[in-house]
Amino acid sequence: MANNFLRRVDLIFDQDCNFKDVLKSTYQRSNDDIINELLESGLKGRGGAGFPTALKWKFTSEQADVEKYIVCNADEGEPGTFKDREILFKVPLKVFGGMAICAKVINAKEGFLYLRGEYRFLLPELEKQLAQFQSILDELKIDFHIKIIMGSGAYICGEESALFESMEGGRGEPRNKPPYPTVSGFRKKPTVINNVETLVYSFMIFRYGAHKFKELGTADSRGSKVFSVSGDTPKPGIYELELGMTVEQFVEEFGDGDTKAVQVGGASGFCVPRKRFKDTIIGFEGVPTGGSMMLFNSSRSMYNVLHNYLEFFEEESCGQCTPCRVGCQQLKLGIEAVKRGERHATYLEQLQKLAQTMKITAKCGLGQSVANSFFSIVENFKEEMIY
Amino acid sequence: MTETKELVKRLADKHGRSRESLIPILQGVVQEERFISSETMTEIARELDISAATVYGTATFYSFLDTQPRGKYVIRVCKTISCSMKGKHLIMQELEDLLKIKVGETTPNKKFSLLETNCLGWCHKGPAMLVNDEAYTELTPEKVREIINEYMNK
Numbered sequence: 001m002a003n004n005f006l007r008r009v010d011l012i013f014d015q016d017c018n019f020k021d022v023l024k025s026t027y028q029r030s031n032d033d034i035i036n037e038l039l040e041s042g043l044k045g046r047g048g049a050g051f052p053t054a055l056k057w058k059f060t061s062e063q064a065d066v067e068k069y070i071v072c073n074a075d076e077g078e079p080g081t082f083k084d085r086e087i088l089f090k091v092p093l094k095v096f097g098g099m100a101i102c103a104k105v106i107n108a109k110e111g112f113l114y115l116r117g118e119y120r121f122l123l124p125e126l127e128k129q130l131a132q133f134q135s136i137l138d139e140l141k142i143d144f145h146i147k148i149i150m151g152s153g154a155y156i157c158g159e160e161s162a163l164f165e166s167m168e169g170g171r172g173e174p175r176n177k178p179p180y181p182t183v184s185g186f187r188k189k190p191t192v193i194n195n196v197e198t199l200v201y202s203f204m205i206f207r208y209g210a211h212k213f214k215e216l217g218t219a220d221s222r223g224s225k226v227f228s229v230s231g232d233t234p235k236p237g238i239y240e241l242e243l244g245m246t247v248e249q250f251v252e253e254f255g256d257g258d259t260k261a262v263q264v265g266g267a268s269g270f271c272v273p274r275k276r277f278k279d280t281i282i283g284f285e286g287v288p289t290g291g292s293m294m295l296f297n298s299s300r301s302m303y304n305v306l307h308n309y310l311e312f313f314e315e316e317s318c319g320q321c322t323p324c325r326v327g328c329q330q331l332k333l334g335i336e337a338v339k340r341g342e343r344h345a346t347y348l349e350q351l352q353k354l355a356q357t358m359k360i361t362a363k364c365g366l367g368q369s370v371a372n373s374f375f376s377i378v379e380n381f382k383e384e385m386i387y
Numbered sequence: 388m389t390e391t392k393e394l395v396k397r398l399a400d401k402h403g404r405s406r407e408s409l410i411p412i413l414q415g416v417v418q419e420e421r422f423i424s425s426e427t428m429t430e431i432a433r434e435l436d437i438s439a440a441t442v443y444g445t446a447t448f449y450s451f452l453d454t455q456p457r458g459k460y461v462i463r464v465c466k467t468i469s470c471s472m473k474g475k476h477l478i479m480q481e482l483e484d485l486l487k488i489k490v491g492e493t494t495p496n497k498k499f500s501l502l503e504t505n506c507l508g509w510c511h512k513g514p515a516m517l518v519n520d521e522a523y524t525e526l527t528p529e530k531v532r533e534i535i536n537e538y539m540n541k
């Protein structure tokens with residue numbers, strides 16, 4: 001590989017991991033010991049927000065409630081993300097294993113995997129793997145059960161509190177925070193909710209030890225991560241890469257020679273234009289991502305890209321709070337009006353103010369993050385918005 | 388017992404009668420009948436002893452819980468940017484020509500409904516679509532013709 005920084009890693013999909021041994025040896029350790037190892041690894045949540053996984057587990061373990069839950073978030077709805085599907089297809093046991101380790105730490109007897117409706121075709125195989133998992137737990141005399149819950153086509157249900165609402169049989173409308181799930185989650189009980197990938201990495205950290213994970217990445221973004229690469233690239237697909245690379249390094253490897261922008265983190269993420277490739281790091285210190293990496297070459301209209309994202313938000317907004325419900329719609333209508341020439345180009349500034357207001361006043365991450373793509377696309381590709 | 392009553396009872400026996408059983412039951416109805424009628428919602432409300440408004444509120448929130456009549460095979464074409472960039476409009480055109488309906492419509496023989504949907508998670512293999520639960524990727528107009536032909540003969 002010409003690019004000497006971009007390191008391909010193979011932690012997650014490694015096939016000769018002895019599942020039972022890892023689980024058994026981890027279950028022999030004390031909870032403090034487990035939390036410390038996870039803390040030492042520096043693992044942060046892979047679902048977007050990047051909260052340290054060890055702390056999430058620790059806070060939940062400290063709650064006095066008898067009933068607690070571990071929930072695996074497999075709602076994967078962010079445009080351009082498809083790595084959780086691949087993980088669940090290839091290494092489901094490790095996902096369940098991560099849940100089982102968390103269950104020991106927080107003392108949960110029940111776990112749930114919330115699978116998006118679009119992935120229902122995975123269900124028969126997952127159920128089979130789950131049965132195998134339960135029989136291994138029986139052998140090890142571990143009292144923990146996982147149930148798979150199906151979603152029904154709503155992006156907002158990936159937001160943790162909306163996901164709990166959905167599991168409880170309601171509309172997927174996010175709750176006010178605090179309280180956070182570590183205190184009040186599913187059935188209002190303390191709950192750890194982790195992304196699929198976070199749970200696999202947790203499991204692998206107990207296979208390899210924290211040091212192996214910590215060796216990779218940077219101070220702010222430890223380890224490796226699974227990226228979903230799509231758009232104008234000769235090699236779309238799923239890649240596990242060490243964290244800490246710049247967008248330039250990424251484009252060198254995956255671009256088609258004519259990349260003008262990379263959207264990092266999907267519709268709710270940031271658009272990085274060519275002039276910023278060099279100094280933008282992919283990770284928590286630069287542009288964070290749940291794994292979605294979309295490349296656009298110079299033949300693409302960034303107006304179309306933004307319009308597509310806004311249409312997505314308008315449809316997927318749960319409609320609960322006004323800034324988001326009305327804001328998403330007005331942003332879309334606004335850029336349409338500018339494009340048609342019905343509004344002067346300065347109207348874009350007013351729209352930016354609206355996006356900024358949404359960032360401050362919307363109830364959940366959906367409405368708050370619309371400004372990310374809106375600002376980064378409008379500011380960097382203004383001409384394309386107007387002409 | 389009417390058919391609806393029987394179906395709801397069977398699903399409630401399987402998934403339980405608590406509030407948490409509501410979505411699995413609604414999903415079960417969609418799997419069997421492709422949509423949830425207002426009659427069915429009322430029946431579910433009765434069976435679970437919750438208000439019909441609650442059932443309606445939940446059912447109408449989710450895009451896969453159809454509350455309008457749909458065909459036996461519901462086609463959902465991904466309309467997210469990555470699939471658009473790979474020629475989604477050609478796929479849609481082909482489907483509309485083959486089925487002689489527009490997006491959002493159902494064929495008169497109630498066999499197919501044609502819908503659009505947000506990211507299906509196949510961006511690296513676009514364009515993509517679902518036919519009921521089955522995913523089809525890297526579509527071309529020719530491939531679409533073959534797939535639809537197969538379903539037409541089912």
Ligand SMILES: Cc1cc2nc3c(=O)[nH]c(=O)nc-3n(C[C@H](O)[C@H](O)[C@H](O)COP(=O)(O)O)c2cc1C
Pocket residue numbers: 044045046047048049050051053073074075076077078155156157158159160161193194195196198199364365366
């Ligand atoms: C609108 C919205 C959608 C989200 N969708 C997902 C998702 O599909 N999968 C996911 O793991 N996290 C998603 N999240 C983040 C979750 O709320 C939560 O932070 C995450 O599951 C925590 O897991 P982690 O700590 O392992 O990252 C979403 C957040 C928002 C605001």
Ligand code: SF4
Pocket residue numbers: 156173174316317318319320321322324325362363364365366367368
């Ligand atoms: S920000 Fe949007 S998605 Fe979130 S609660 Fe408000 S309306 Fe719902």
